[in-house]
Amino acid sequence: MKYHDLDNWDYPIPPKSHILENGSREQIRYVQDRSLRQLVNYCWEHVPFYRTRWEKHGVHPSQIQTIDDIYKIPIVTKEELQQDLNDNPPFGTFQGDFQPCRIQSSSGTTGMPKPFFLTRWDWDVITNLWARRLAAQGVTSEDRVQVSLTYSQFIPGFTSTEGIIKLGATVIPMGSGAATSTERQVILAKDWGATVLVMTPSYALHFADVAERMGYNLKKDFKVKRLIHTGEPLPKALREKIEDRWSAPAFDNFGSVESGGAPAFECEAKQGMHISEDAFHFEVVDPITGKNLPDGEEGLLVMTTLFKQSSPIIRYSIGDFTSIDRSPCSCGRTFSRMSSVRARLDDMIKVRGTAVYPTSVEPVVRKYQELASEYRLVIDTVENRDIIKLQAEILEPDKVDAQDLMDKLGRELKVAVGIKCEVELLPFGGLSNEASAEGRIKFKRFVDLRQK
Numbered sequence: 001m002k003y004h005d006l007d008n009w010d011y012p013i014p015p016k017s018h019i020l021e022n023g024s025r026e027q028i029r030y031v032q033d034r035s036l037r038q039l040v041n042y043c044w045e046h047v048p049f050y051r052t053r054w055e056k057h058g059v060h061p062s063q064i065q066t067i068d069d070i071y072k073i074p075i076v077t078k079e080e081l082q083q084d085l086n087d088n089p090p091f092g093t094f095q096g097d098f099q100p101c102r103i104q105s106s107s108g109t110t111g112m113p114k115p116f117f118l119t120r121w122d123w124d125v126i127t128n129l130w131a132r133r134l135a136a137q138g139v140t141s142e143d144r145v146q147v148s149l150t151y152s153q154f155i156p157g158f159t160s161t162e163g164i165i166k167l168g169a170t171v172i173p174m175g176s177g178a179a180t181s182t183e184r185q186v187i188l189a190k191d192w193g194a195t196v197l198v199m200t201p202s203y204a205l206h207f208a209d210v211a212e213r214m215g216y217n218l219k220k221d222f223k224v225k226r227l228i229h230t231g232e233p234l235p236k237a238l239r240e241k242i243e244d245r246w247s248a249p250a251f252d253n254f255g256s257v258e259s260g261g262a263p264a265f266e267c268e269a270k271q272g273m274h275i276s277e278d279a280f281h282f283e284v285v286d287p288i289t290g291k292n293l294p295d296g297e298e299g300l301l302v303m304t305t306l307f308k309q310s311s312p313i314i315r316y317s318i319g320d321f322t323s324i325d326r327s328p329c330s331c332g333r334t335f336s337r338m339s340s341v342r343a344r345l346d347d348m349i350k351v352r353g354t355a356v357y358p359t360s361v362e363p364v365v366r367k368y369q370e371l372a373s374e375y376r377l378v379i380d381t382v383e384n385r386d387i388i389k390l391q392a393e394i395l396e397p398d399k400v401d402a403q404d405l406m407d408k409l410g411r412e413l414k415v416a417v418g419i420k421c422e423v424e425l426l427p428f429g430g431l432s433n434e435a436s437a438e439g440r441i442k443f444k445r446f447v448d449l450r451q452k
């Protein structure tokens with residue numbers, strides 16, 4: 001293919017997207033070089049947030065000619081974006097002056113949500129990228145896809161729905177458990193023969209718990225062939241549990257409202273998530289020095305939206321730990337891959353001087369068939385000492401020796417977390433209902449009661 005054929009590259013859906021998904025590194029670079037030049041020139045003239053910062057660092061758009069020049073641009077942190085919003089409410093100075101068609105925001109676990117504008121072009125590209133990820137995960141026009149994500153400021157409900165339509169499949173937009181009760185979702189998935197479920201990983205297990213309690217057999221009564229996840233990390237133990245219960249592959253996807261959604265997706269090889277590198281530039285840096293790390297080394301993800309008109313992000317440190325793999329994938333795609341996000345900087349919490357990540361307890365909790373899907377870590381101060389406690393639900397209390405289970409969990413958690421953990425076992429229902437009522441935007445696996 002001639003390179004000038006890529007001059008009007010519009011981030012298409014499959015099959016056309018395979019020109020670049022399976023293209024040469026030179027072709028991918030060609031698109032990245034051109035997009036970065038356009039983006040930097042636009043931001044210099046129209047996005048005060050960037051121009052102010054770049055002037056301070058002595059960076060001018062004339063110095064940015066190829067994608068390798070991106071490293072001359074200073075990294076932006078979440079805190080700097082927040083400061084801009086505080087100083088220039090309500091939208092900050094990073095949105096740009098394109099006419100937006102919608103405003104989406106971060107789910108805002110603390111403080112006010114961060115707003116991000118999107119243009120019609122942005123929306124069109126992002127929903128195309130969703131069509132790509134669905135195709136990579138085996139969805140075809142024959143499928144009936146149930147979306148159980150909330151339709152709200154949380155972006156992937158809408159973008160996945162439009163991606164499904166663009167791919168030619170049939171969408172069943174169900175919304176979260178708060179919009180359509182899980183019991184009703186179970187019945188409709190069964191009666192209408194949903195073949196694909198799009199939901200958070202924790203909801204896939206809750207859905208399974210509820211369906212079984214209603215007397216259904218997941219393997220016989222449903223036609224689900226694959227589960228597509230976003231919104232929460234999908235650690236190995238969680239994926240195995242979902243796949244075992246549903247007897248179907250579960251796929252991980254990476255996204256965030258800052259990126260506009262849908263930058264990276266697993267293929268059927270499930271060996272890391274391919275980055276849509278025509279639309280995004282991903283790099284990994286040392287969390288302390290900010291220096292770029294070699295491929296394969298884990299560090300903080302820094303991302304750039306090459307395609308985006310409104311609220312573009314350039315070298316933005318999103319707070320996720322990952323690594324990048326540029327080796328060839330068995331699926332044939334040449335897009336680089338990022339490893340599944342093991343931990344988020346935002347989720348890290350210090351307890352008695354030890355850094356604790358909620359994802360570290362996941363493999364322990366998922367091992368026990370006696371436990372339901374939901375669990376939570378509570379940090380509290382008891383007699384002037386910080387304690388950490390796991391709350392988990394027992395499915396059938398009559399059949400379990402609770403003390404024995406608590407002892408076993410306590411021992412394993414100490415190894416996994418690094419400090420002593422208390423264990424509280426609850427009857428099935430409380431945590432699950434709370435998680436479900438919250439609409440599954442992100443069920444908080446960490447509750448810190450220390451300063452309250």
Ligand SMILES: [Zn+2]
Pocket residue numbers: 267268269274329330331332333
């Ligand atoms: Zn692949």
